[in-house]
Amino acid sequence: AVNVVAMVFGNTGDDSGTGVAFTRDPNTGEKQFYGEYLPNAQGEDVVAGTRTPFPLTKLNDINPAVYKQLLEIFEKLENHYRDMQDIEFTVEHGTLYLLQTRNGKRTPYASVKIAVDLAEEEKISKEEAVMRVTPEHIETLLHPYFTKETMESAEFLAKGIAASPGAASGAVAFDPDTAEKMVREEGKAVILVRPETSPEDIAGMAAAQGILTSTGGKTSHAAVVARGMGKTCIVGCEAVEVDQKTRTMRVNGKTINEGEWISIDGTSGKVFMGKLDSVKPQGLEGPLAKLLGWADEIRKLGIRTNADTPRDAKIAREFGAEGIGLTRTEHMFFQEDRIFAVRQMITSSTREQREKALNKLLPMQEEDFYGIFKAMEGLPVTIRLLDPPLHEFLPKEDEDVKELAEEMGMTYEELKTTVEDLHEFNPMMGFRGCRLAVVYPEIAEMQTKAIIGAALKLVEEGKSVVPEIMIPLIVELEELKFVKSVIVKAADELISKSGLKLDYKVGTMIEVPRAALTADEIAKEAEFFSFGTNDLTQMTYGFSRDDYGKFVGHYMEKGILENDPFQKLDRVGVGQLVKMGTEKGRSSRPDLKVGICGEHGGEPSSVEFCHIVGLNYVSCSPYRVPVARLSAAQAVVKNR
Known part of the structure; x- marks a missing residue:
């Protein structure tokens, strides 16, 4: 096919010219015409930068009739295409010619404002407005x-x-x-x-x-x-x-x-x-808040956050989180006022020594949980019991080893040997997670007392608290039964003693392929599942999540992998374990609540997959909550 188009000339005198215009401001999204006009010129004169164009209103000074006609065309085109238009035009001897129109490029803030304004002007639906904003736009506006x-x-x-x-x-x-x-x-x-x-x-x-x-x-x-x-x-x-x-x-x-x-x-x-100047974020307000409100009306998935401090919980709640899907208790142990007691606990040779150290930590942990529960009042809070390898807490500097040895009544050499014995060759698959609670049940007991104790304090104050205790790294039903019995005994004794009413749940993280494969058995004891997709990806692929960066880029360059599986959930492999685990779990416990708390919880494609397989919620870091809200709504529209 051949298109034959008549050439028009804007460089034929002062009654001619060329211009580029947007039907709305592409920087701010404001509903006002935005553009430039250059008399007696062709388009390449504008592009080359050899002449400085005038504001669009210059055409009104030269030829008001043509300017009026141009504005009418702007309205007509935007109403037809239902989006902000980028228009190129030429005036030849007082006659207006349109060269092209297309949907105009715009800043992230303008994208949100234009989508919201068009919906409120009833040119597009709220669903269309939600679909016109990308997760990348949201992230840009928050950072x-x-x-x-x-x-x-x-x-x-x-x-x-x-x-x-x-x-x-x-x-x-x-x-x-x-x-x-x-x-x-x-x-x-x-x-x-x-x-x-x-x-x-x-x-x-x-x-x-x-x-x-x-x-x-x-x-x-x-x-x-x-x-x-x-x-x-x-x-x-x-x-x-x-x-x-x-x-x-x-x-x-x-x-x-x-x-x-x-x-x-x-x-x-x-x-x-050097030091580069950055642009400040817009924040969660105005048109963005309105758009995310529409997203909330559309989405089916709940959106929770991963938060370890009251500050994080507060930020996430302001961003629209509906609870906490993961609180990592180990992050609380590294503060200066408690790391020494943690090290005493780990290096203890008797239960009595260990309990002495745990008694020091109990009020500190209780205070942590009190602050988090208070920030999330009325919303569910899932707290994971101690998970990482013990050697992560141990002193590395000789001075710290000597100080701890003195406190423990040990020689430097004895403690040094203990520290070396606790070092693991493959700590991600070693002595961690629920295995700690099986070998040292007193750790799980202390953490349960801290969780329930904090919750009871708030109940006494007339607050609503929804605690969920999560046992990490389960691979076997009997393992779950054992740890759950420790938790329930400690929790029920505290609640009974208080005379108050407090409901709590005990569930588990599904992070190991075997747990997903036997989820129907595990669900007999677990009241909820949370897929820890970081570790599940690691163990399914056999990629160390700390070292895979050395080769995964090469895999993607060579086409072996399409995406980084730690960034975007692998639907074919890891995703099938999530799907299977959910279905098998609900076959034993139909009302089983299921979510994910890995970093995939804030990635759009992964959120869509969670919607497709019927999860109840996704949990992500506080600053990704708005992205997850939008992505969950877009998943509904895409898969309707």
Whole structure:
């Protein structure tokens, strides 16, 4: 086919010209015509930048009749296409010609505002408005970001795995203590740079503007914690080599000293030299709040959050979370006022010693849970019992080992041997999860008392509390029975003694393939399931979630993997375990409540899959709650 089109000329005198216009402001979304006009010119004169165009109203000064005709056409085109239009036009000797129209590109904020305005003008439905906004738009509006122009003009250093969105600039700090000191004493913004973070780094991560690690993937410690805190984070940036002795880092041949400034973009994974200016986020208000309200009317999935502190719980609730799907109790143990007692507990050689240490921790844990329950009053809160390998809590520095040995009445050599014996070769599949509660039931007993004790305090104050106690890493029904019996005994004794009424649930995480395969048996004892898809992906693929970043990029480049399975739920393999586990569990317990609490809970494709297989809720980090709300609504519309 051949299209033959008459050429029109805007460069034939002052009664001619060319222009580009939008039917709404593409930057703000405001309902006002936005554009430029250049008299006696062709389109390439505008594009080349050799002449400066005038505001669109210049055409009204030159030829009011043509300007009026143009505005009428704007209205007609937008009403027809039901979206903001980007229009190119030419005026030849006073006659208006349209060259093209198309849906106009716009900023994330404008996307939301235009979609909401068009729905309120009844040009599109609320469902269409929800479908016209992307999850990426939402994330941009909730985090600071670097503009494309800013990044293009900056000195690029390296690229890693984008783990938590946003834009951050700060002075480099190579350990958490230095990060805290630079913020507290020098008032500096800081980027914490580590080979990889551990739970001991929590305070430094909280003080920093952003986190950069040379190893790890999207579900590594740094990534998970940063997302929960709403911190910008890049992981697996292998070009970064940290030298703790010289307090420097080398990046592709460039040496950067501690205290020098770098900038990181958590959306693209790019690292830049120096301090870049970022654009502040718009926040959850105005048109975005209205759009997400419409999404809530459409979606079927509940949206919960992963939160370990009252602050996180409060933020998530403000973002629309309907409860907590995962509270990781281990994150509470690393605070300065309790880590010593935790270490005493771990290195105890007798039950009496262990219980003495646990009695120190009990009021601290109870206080933690009280704050979280209060922030989530009236909404369900799922608290996971202690999960990680014990060696993560143990001292690494000789001075700390000596201090602990003295307190425990042991020699330095005896404690050093104990610490070395507790080290595990494959800790992700070692002595962790419910196995801790089987070997040391007193740990589960203490945590249960803290959970129920906190809940009873609030009940006494007239508050509504919905505690759910979750047992991690179950692989066998008898294992679940044993740990559940410890929990129920401790909980019922406290409730009975208080004389108050408190309902609670005991459920489990499905994180191991065997648990999904035997879910019908496990559901006989578990009152709810929560799929921990981070570990389930790890164990199904046999990929270490801390080391897979070394090769998964190559797999994707070579077409072996289409997506990173820790970022986007693998529907064919891991997803089938989720589907099967849900169906088998409900065959034994029809009213079984099922959710997921892995990082997939905030990823749009994964949320859609959870909707398709009939889960009750997804749980994600606080700053991804709005994304999950939108994605859950879009899943309904797509699969109707």
